[in-house]
Amino acid sequence: MKNPLYILLLCFFFLQPVMAQDKEAIVDKVNEDDLGNVTDEFQEHFFEALKQKGIENYEKAIIALEDCLELEPDNAVVYFELGKNYRQLEKFELALENYKKALELETREDILVEIYETYRSTGDFEKAILSVKALMEFDPDYKEDLANLYLLNEQYDESLQVLDELDEEEGVNNYRTMMRRQIYARTGNTEAQIGNLEEGIAQDPENEQNYLNLIYIYSEQGNKEEAFQTALELQETNPGSRLVHLALYKFYLDRNKPDAAVNSMKIVFESEEIDPESKFKVLNDFLLFVNENRGYEKELLEVSQDLVEWENAPKLYEELGKFYLKNDKKEEALRFFEKGIAQNPDNFELTKNTLLLQIEAGRNEEARDLSREALEVFPAQPFFYLLQGVALNNLEEYAEAEEILTFGLDYLIDNIRLEIDFYKQLAIAYKALGDDEKAYSFKSRLEELLKILE
Numbered sequence: 001m002k003n004p005l006y007i008l009l010l011c012f013f014f015l016q017p018v019m020a021q022d023k024e025a026i027v028d029k030v031n032e033d034d035l036g037n038v039t040d041e042f043q044e045h046f047f048e049a050l051k052q053k054g055i056e057n058y059e060k061a062i063i064a065l066e067d068c069l070e071l072e073p074d075n076a077v078v079y080f081e082l083g084k085n086y087r088q089l090e091k092f093e094l095a096l097e098n099y100k101k102a103l104e105l106e107t108r109e110d111i112l113v114e115i116y117e118t119y120r121s122t123g124d125f126e127k128a129i130l131s132v133k134a135l136m137e138f139d140p141d142y143k144e145d146l147a148n149l150y151l152l153n154e155q156y157d158e159s160l161q162v163l164d165e166l167d168e169e170e171g172v173n174n175y176r177t178m179m180r181r182q183i184y185a186r187t188g189n190t191e192a193q194i195g196n197l198e199e200g201i202a203q204d205p206e207n208e209q210n211y212l213n214l215i216y217i218y219s220e221q222g223n224k225e226e227a228f229q230t231a232l233e234l235q236e237t238n239p240g241s242r243l244v245h246l247a248l249y250k251f252y253l254d255r256n257k258p259d260a261a262v263n264s265m266k267i268v269f270e271s272e273e274i275d276p277e278s279k280f281k282v283l284n285d286f287l288l289f290v291n292e293n294r295g296y297e298k299e300l301l302e303v304s305q306d307l308v309e310w311e312n313a314p315k316l317y318e319e320l321g322k323f324y325l326k327n328d329k330k331e332e333a334l335r336f337f338e339k340g341i342a343q344n345p346d347n348f349e350l351t352k353n354t355l356l357l358q359i360e361a362g363r364n365e366e367a368r369d370l371s372r373e374a375l376e377v378f379p380a381q382p383f384f385y386l387l388q389g390v391a392l393n394n395l396e397e398y399a400e401a402e403e404i405l406t407f408g409l410d411y412l413i414d415n416i417r418l419e420i421d422f423y424k425q426l427a428i429a430y431k432a433l434g435d436d437e438k439a440y441s442f443k444s445r446l447e448e449l450l451k452i453l454e
Contacts, residue, residue, distance in 0.1 A: 042071045049081060058085040076105035083114060092122050109138040116145075125153035147179060156183045164209045171273030172212070172243060180216065190217055205237050208244075215247045224254065242271035246278060253289065261289070262299050269303055280315050287323045301332070317343070318350050330357055341370070346377055355387045359394070367391040382411040382418060389425045393432075402429040416453060420446045 049064035062085050068078045079102035086095035099115045102108075116131035129149045135142040143166055150159035160183060163176050184193065194217055200210040211234035218227035228251040234244045249264035268274055268282045290300045300323075317340030324333035334357040341347065341354050351374045358367040371388035378384055385408020392401035405426050412419055423446035430439035 039071060042068055045071070046078070049085075053081070053085055053088075056088070058088045061085045074105055076102045076108075076111075079105065080111055080114070083118075087114070087118055092118055109135065112138070120149070125149050129153065144176070147176070151179055151183060154186075156187055159183060164213075167209050167212075171275070172246075172278070173275040174277045177216075180213070181220075184217060184220065190221060193217055208234065208238055208241055211237075212243055212247075215244075219247070224251070227251070228255075242267055242273055245271075246274065246282070249282065249285070253285070258289070258293060258296065262286075262296060266299075266303060276316065280319065283316060283319060287319065290323075297327075315340075315344075318347070321350075321353065325353065325357075330360065333357060334361060345373060348378060348381070351378075352383060352387075355384070359387065359390055362394075364391040364394040368395060368397075380411050382408045382415070382422075384408075385411065386418065386421055386425065389422070389429070393425055393428050396432070398429045398432040402426065402433065405429065416449050420449050420453075423449070 045064045045067040049061045049068065052058070052061035052064060062082060065078050065082050065085070068075065072078060079098045083095045083098035083102065086092075086098060095118055096115065099111055099118070103111045103115070112131055112135050116128055116135060119125070119128035119131055129146065132142050132146045132149060136146070143162060147159050147162040147166065150156070150162060159179065163180060166176060184190065187193070194214065197210050197214040197217070200207060201214070204210070211230055215227045215230050215234075218224070218230060227247065231244050231247045231251060234241055235248070238244070245264040245267045249261045249268065252258070252261035252264060265282055265286050269279055286300060286303070290296050317336045321333045321336035321340060324330070324336065334354065337350060337354040337357060341350050344350060351370070355367050355370055355374070358364075358370065368388060368391040371384050371391060374384045375381070375388070385404055389401045389405035389408065392398070392404065405422055409419075409422055412422065423442040427439045427442040427446070430436075430442065
């Protein structure tokens with residue numbers, strides 16, 4: 001929790017000059033919330049309430065809001081703010097009471113969200129379910145929350161029904177697959193599930209989801225032959241199915257049918273209804289397969305190039321880069337690393353690998369720029385100071401190299417090998433700058449450290 005005294009001191013010294021401006025901003029927000037024409041006194045109390053809530057003094061915020069109610073007894077926003085403060089104090093009944101008053105005065109999504117989250121946090125899943133159903137009128141995306149609430153409330157059939165509807169509407173994703181697994185694990189009645197799914201297939205052979213659920217249950221039971229036959233049945237009934245190939249490629253690999261497996265993998269990668277995380281898992285299997293079957297590297301390269309166009313998924317790029325790096329195909333590795341880092345600049349390992357390959361490839365300007373960006377994200381990482389120094393030396397920007405390398409040494413702790421690299425680059429920079437004495441000094445230091453490692 002923030003220190004109230006510290007924050008109050010900050011308010012005293014820094015907020016006083018802009019108090020009028022802040023009040024105007026709050027009044028603007030009040031108007032946006034349809035508070036109507038409010039008095040100056042109301043504004044004072046409302047501003048005080050927001051300020052007290054901001055410094056986590058919820059009791060005082062409540063007092064100020066109650067003063068607001070004296071002036072505006074039918075103000076939905078005031079009741080909404082009261083609910084938030086009571087919830088922070090874990091006085092959930094009072095929070096819900098005020099949220100409901102706000103909702104009576106004004107039907108709004110954000111009020112319903114607070115009611116839903118309060119019921120969920122208190123474990124009242126039945127009322128949370130009712131709240132989510134009301135929220136679905138604002139946004140159908142809440143339907144996934146409904147499936148999860150049914151699961152938490154042990155209404156497994158209802159949860160599965162909602163999951164089936166979502167998969168039919170939006171395609172499968174890993175989150176919903178995990179929910180299914182939890183349901184099957186909790187119920188333990190797989191025979192009944194199998195019976196229900198087989199009956200569903202008989203009644204509606206076109207329903208793809210029943211096949212997929214049955215494949216999953218058979219696979220979980222270790223009954224791979226039944227799972228494979230179900231997948232083939234789905235493919236025969238629905239030749240255009242893409243989702244079936246999430247199972248088929250594995251079955252083909254197990255049966256030593258690599259051409260069929262690769263074909264199924266390609267269909268998975270091309271499919272728009274399969275989420276990137278599922279594709280990532282398939283890609284991992286593809287990479288492992290190609291490691292053991294070098295004759296399929298061409299197919300992997302083709303898929304890799306296509307994935308760049310099909311998906312904007314940094315994780316896919318990183319794994320492809322690692323694969324090509326492991327197989328000493330550095331140009332391809334760098335191409336995928338750079339695509340990944342463009343989408344995920346906070347990834348330390350990805351940044352490091354990209355910089356090393358850029359420097360090795362002689363792309364020093366790019367390495368200089370990327371290392372600068374990396375230091376904005378990782379300002380205490382000596383490795384990035386070193387790599388920037390290397391790039392600058394290679395670009396003959398020796399003064400800048402000396403400055404950044406010297407600065408980076410301050411972050412270096414108990415890493416002799418990295419220290420040697422720093423001294424080597426500093427010796428290069430000083431030599432080029434004409435300072436032979438310092439160049440000799442750093443060269444001597446690195447030679448001493450090299451003796452320690454011998």
